[in-house]
Amino acid sequence: MTLTGLIGYPVAHSLSPRIHTYWAKKYAIETDYKLFTTPPHRVRQVVHRLKNKGAKGFNVTVPHKQAVMEFLDGVDDVARAIGAVNTVIRHNGKFIGTNTDAYGFITNLKQSLPNLASHVKNTVLLGAGGATRAAIVSLKEQGASITLTNRTEKTAAALANEFSIHYVNWESRHSILEQATLLVNTTSLGMKNNPELDLNIQYLNPSAAVHDIVYSPLKTTLLINAEKAGHPTVDGLGMLLYQAQRAFEHWHGVLPEVDDALRTHVLEGL
Numbered sequence: 001m002t003l004t005g006l007i008g009y010p011v012a013h014s015l016s017p018r019i020h021t022y023w024a025k026k027y028a029i030e031t032d033y034k035l036f037t038t039p040p041h042r043v044r045q046v047v048h049r050l051k052n053k054g055a056k057g058f059n060v061t062v063p064h065k066q067a068v069m070e071f072l073d074g075v076d077d078v079a080r081a082i083g084a085v086n087t088v089i090r091h092n093g094k095f096i097g098t099n100t101d102a103y104g105f106i107t108n109l110k111q112s113l114p115n116l117a118s119h120v121k122n123t124v125l126l127g128a129g130g131a132t133r134a135a136i137v138s139l140k141e142q143g144a145s146i147t148l149t150n151r152t153e154k155t156a157a158a159l160a161n162e163f164s165i166h167y168v169n170w171e172s173r174h175s176i177l178e179q180a181t182l183l184v185n186t187t188s189l190g191m192k193n194n195p196e197l198d199l200n201i202q203y204l205n206p207s208a209a210v211h212d213i214v215y216s217p218l219k220t221t222l223l224i225n226a227e228k229a230g231h232p233t234v235d236g237l238g239m240l241l242y243q244a245q246r247a248f249e250h251w252h253g254v255l256p257e258v259d260d261a262l263r264t265h266v267l268e269g270l
Ligand code: ATR
Pocket: 062, 126, 127, 128, 129, 130, 131, 132, 150, 151, 152, 155, 186, 187, 188, 189, 195
């Protein structure tokens, strides 16, 4: 029985065990995916313990995606580009950090929007957090032109500068909707127990697609309104499933299937 799992704070409600356990059973892989509730001052200790226990690797979630890097033996190019680690892989006894969020983000969009290339031409991104960074890296690989807006302008400006993209301040967010071919919410607004996203999509270009990375609830108010107005919409569950798919492949050497049965199984845990 090999060991994998998730470190974060909090992690108790994570859907990742549900996903990984489902695949382990399906592909007859003997692995235990455990949750490690890890307060910030214990990250070093938990990483050390996982190494000593022979773990194949582990996932990392909020708030440790950046902090974990200093306790690893190295990080790969994708983690470096995003500036965050969500997956750690044991390689020749060393713990190497990678990031499968960008893969998860873009694979979900590709599956849901057949003409992604035309949709990314004028992408409007809401937010400037960790998830936004993964979105920027993968969208840029698709040739996207990106305009960012975020409540805290300083963070938006820093990100725009780092990745050579445009930004406007949060108060001006409606002004960039008319040109948008794709609108992506990477903030936590609209998530269960969080405030709603205050955005009037009446201003949105009628042909724009709308993606919300929030998956709890699966249909956020943003997606409901967008659907009503006739926009193609993409929910956030796929990003969760595809980032897990890539992590599973890294650890176990099998690319597991993301299908409706898995979706249903995971939604039952929401
Ligand atoms: P993650 O790593 O999951 O992306 P995060 O780094 O906490 O999470 O980012 C959350 C995003 O939601 C940020 O862009 C945040 O904006 P700030 O940079 O201004 O904090 C955004 N956000 C959270 N609450 C918000 C609110 N009430 N109004 C507007 N934006 C909000």
